[in-house]
Amino acid sequence: MSENPRVVLLGAPGAGKGTQGRRLADAFDVDHVATGDIFRANADMETEYGTPQEYMERGELVPDEVVNEIVREYLSDLDGWILDGYPRNLAQAEYLADLGGVDVVVHLDVAREELIDRLTGRRECSECGETYHVDFNPPAEAGVCDDCGGDLVQRDDDAPETVETRLEEYHEQTEPVVHFYRDDAPEVDFVAVDGEQSLDDVFADVRAAVERRVEDS
Ligand code: AMP
Numbered sequence: 001m002s003e004n005p006r007v008v009l010l011g012a013p014g015a016g017k018g019t020q021g022r023r024l025a026d027a028f029d030v031d032h033v034a035t036g037d038i039f040r041a042n043a044d045m046e047t048e049y050g051t052p053q054e055y056m057e058r059g060e061l062v063p064d065e066v067v068n069e070i071v072r073e074y075l076s077d078l079d080g081w082i083l084d085g086y087p088r089n090l091a092q093a094e095y096l097a098d099l100g101g102v103d104v105v106v107h108l109d110v111a112r113e114e115l116i117d118r119l120t121g122r123r124e125c126s127e128c129g130e131t132y133h134v135d136f137n138p139p140a141e142a143g144v145c146d147d148c149g150g151d152l153v154q155r156d157d158d159a160p161e162t163v164e165t166r167l168e169e170y171h172e173q174t175e176p177v178v179h180f181y182r183d184d185a186p187e188v189d190f191v192a193v194d195g196e197q198s199l200d201d202v203f204a205d206v207r208a209a210v211e212r213r214v215e216d217s
Contacts (some may be wrong), residue, residue, distance in 0.1 A: 003217070004030050004080020005210050006101070008087070010178050011108030011169045012072035013163070014115040014122065016196045019132055020108065020206050027207055028214070030080035035067060035088075037129055038074070040155075051139030058158055061088055061173060068095045075099060089173040093180055104213045105181040105188050106206050108195035112167065119163045123152040137199070190214050 005028055005188075018034060025032035028053060043053040047066050055062045071086055072095075084103075087093040110118075121134040127150025132139050139146045152201060154191040157166065182190045191209035195202055 003214060004028065006083075006103045006213055007210055008083045008102050008105045008181070009108065009206075010105060010174065010181070011195060012110060012112075012115050012174075013166045015108040015110045016199070016202060017084045017108060018107075018118040018129070019199060020203055021082045022130075023203050024206060024210065025082045026209060028080065028082075028101065030082060031074075031078050032082045032084060033071070033074050033078075033086075035071065035086045036086040037085075038070060058161070059157055059162040059169065064089070064091050064095070068092060072099060088169075090176055090180060093177050102181075102185075102188050103217075104178055104186075104189045104210050106209055107178050107182070107192045108192070108206075109192055110195040114196060115167065116160075116163060119158050119166075120160060122155070122158050124155055125150040126153050127151070127167055134195055158164070174175075 008025065009021050009024075011017050018037075023036060039052040039056060044051050050061045051067070052062050055196065057203060061067075067086065067088075071083075074085070075081060083096075087096050094131065118133060118136070121136070122189045123132045123134060124130070125145035125148065128145060128148045130145055130147050132152060139152060143152050144150075145152060156162070181188050182192075189212070191205075193205040194200060197205070
């Protein structure tokens with residue numbers, strides 16, 4: 001492995017992938033590639049399957065052909081990266097292996113009830129993407145991003161009905177990916193992290209997992 005780690009962050013919606021992914025990317029000075037952020041920024045992009053917006057508002061996965069191509073382009077010039085939100089099914093995991101593989105997979109583990117509380121109270125900065133929670137991690141001033149002063153908004157897909165569908169999609173499509181990396185990918189360092197700890201404690205565990213691999217390389 002080069003010094004720049006290739007890391008996949010797995011976890012259900014609301015597990016903390018975005019927050020931890022940004023911190024990890026800063027700490028290791030690599031790019032944070034979040035497919036959900038890419039689709040939100042390109043929600044109206046026309047594809048032969050329709051727009052990403054149509055899938056996101058139903059809480060369904062965007063078709064593999066669209067996602068895979070985007071990920072291929074984003075990763076093509078990068079040495080190391082933190083992937084957040086990809087792969088989300090086994091076909092995507094196979095595609096990523098064909099692109100050159102992964103060094104570390106971190107699974108952020110959070111119970112379903114906690115995920116629902118987190119998602120429905122989540123607020124996101126419309127400028128920089130930083131996330132907050134109305135109860136668990138509020139900004140200093142309600143509705144305003146601490147980092148950049150942008151407006152905080154609720155994502156459309158954090159509405160309760162859509163949250164149900166997203167958790168169902170995760171269970172059906174993405175849990176097999178967790179099992180695949182855990183049980184059937186010996187070349188990958190798989191680490192399960194208790195995602196219900198404080199943000200700093202989760203980060204310490206995630207960072208240690210990546211550091212171990214960087215030091216061993
Ligand atoms: P996220 O912010 O990761 O929860 O993603 C938001 C939405 O973007 C998802 O509910 C999907 O509609 C879409 N999306 C993000 N990543 C993927 C992916 N790897 N495969 C398919 N759809 C995705």
